[in-house]
Amino acid sequence: MSAQVLLRFRSAAGPVSRCHAHQLASVSQAARLSEKKLKGLLYPFSDLEAHLSRQVDQRRFRLFQPNMENLERAEKLFIPSPKHHILYSTSAVRAVHMPELAQPEVCFIGRSNVGKSSLIRALFSLAPEVEVRVSKTPGHTRTLNFFTVGKAFTLVDMPGYGHRAPKDFVDMVEPYLQERQNLVRTFLLVDGGAGLQKLDLAAVEMCEEFGIPYVLVVTKIDRTRQGALLTLLLQLHDFIKDQTSTCFAQPFIVSSVQYSGVHLLRCFIAHVTGNLQLSSKPT
Ligand SMILES: Nc1nc2c(ncn2[C@@H]2O[C@H](COP(=O)(O)OP(=O)(O)OP(=O)(O)O)[C@@H](O)[C@H]2O)c(=O)[nH]1
Ligand SMILES: [Mg+2]
Numbered sequence: 384m385s386a387q388v389l390l391r392f393r394s395a396a397g398p399v400s401r402c403h404a405h406q407l408a409s410v411s412q413a414a415r416l417s418e419k420k421l422k423g424l425l426y427p428f429s430d431l432e433a434h435l436s437r438q439v440d441q442r443r444f445r446l447f448q449p450n451m452e453n454l455e456r457a458e459k460l461f462i463p464s465p466k467h468h469i470l471y472s473t474s475a476v477r478a479v480h481m482p483e484l485a486q487p488e489v490c491f492i493g494r495s496n497v498g499k500s501s502l503i504r505a506l507f508s509l510a511p512e513v514e515v516r517v518s519k520t521p522g523h524t525r526t527l528n529f530f531t532v533g534k535a536f537t538l539v540d541m542p543g544y545g546h547r548a549p550k551d552f553v554d555m556v557e558p559y560l561q562e563r564q565n566l567v568r569t570f571l572l573v574d575g576g577a578g579l580q581k582l583d584l585a586a587v588e589m590c591e592e593f594g595i596p597y598v599l600v601v602t603k604i605d606r607t608r609q610g611a612l613l614t615l616l617l618q619l620h621d622f623i624k625d626q627t628s629t630c631f632a633q634p635f636i637v638s639s640v641q642y643s644g645v646h647l648l649r650c651f652i653a654h655v656t657g658n659l660q661l662s663s664k665p666t
Pocket of ligand 1: 606
């Protein structure tokens with residue numbers, strides 16, 4: 384395995400210790416919070432609602448709003464067990480080196496430093512043996528890194544585009560996005576503080592050109608003022624409506640530091656990979 388591989392599975396054997404998992408990593412742990420804080424953590428848009436003008440149709444930000452029972456059902460997929468291994472599988476730089484897998488796959492793309500690896504680390508926080516390295520230095524992830532989640536799905540971390548991107552970024556990422564048969568959803572991360580940048584628009588164009596289903600995810604919301612975040616969300620909503628055709632209508636918002644939106648994203652991944660049929664009880 385190359386020294387540049389960022390994500391490493393430390394120990395495939397033995398019982399899983401969750402002693403290092405963040406205290407808000409699971410729904411049951413988070414349930415100790417006050418009702419308002421819990422709601423803000425699981426459904427981060429709820430913290431912004433009060434600041435929205437009544438004229439804005441808020442339903443469009445709640446298209447995917449499963450109840451807590453569904454969040455907990457989805458979470459089980461992210462907890463390893465002797466019959467359900469969650470592990471780093473391999474890294475690749477070219478399509479020929481990519482593992483041939485039948486199970487559904489999701490991938491994470493975005494500018495370097497936007498928080499892709501951090502979000503994956505937060506998603507896998509209930510499987511702490513899966514070590515995900517992040518760095519303040521942009522351009523840290525240099526390869527496509529594959530993680531298998533039992534037989535349920537595969538998750539792929541990608542190098543970032545922009546500053547310090549690998550020279551062969553395009554040769555690495557484009558064929559993957561265009562040709563990967565089992566890719567069911569691409570998560571395109573946008574920095575909450577920076578908003579949609581030129582390079583993000585190029586990534587959107589690429590997804591549109593390939594006709595692949597993708598979702599916008601706004602990262603680092605713990606560092607973004609609420610007013611700025613709301614403005615960005617409204618802008619993204621109009622952008623998705625007017626300028627995209629394969630983008631999911633609702634942008635997700637997350638903080639990998641505070642875990643906001645992470646449980647909801649786990650549930651969305653479980654759903655789009657066909658591992659969770661949503662029950663219809665309201666939130
Ligand atoms: N405050 C805050 N910082 C974050 C968050 N997510 C990531 N970061 C920080 O942003 C920096 C970059 O994070 P990474 O996860 O390595 O970013 P990346 O998109 O994987 O970057 P490349 O691999 O270089 O493409 C690190 O210093 C992280 O700690 C977040 O939700 N909140
Ligand atoms: Mg990375």
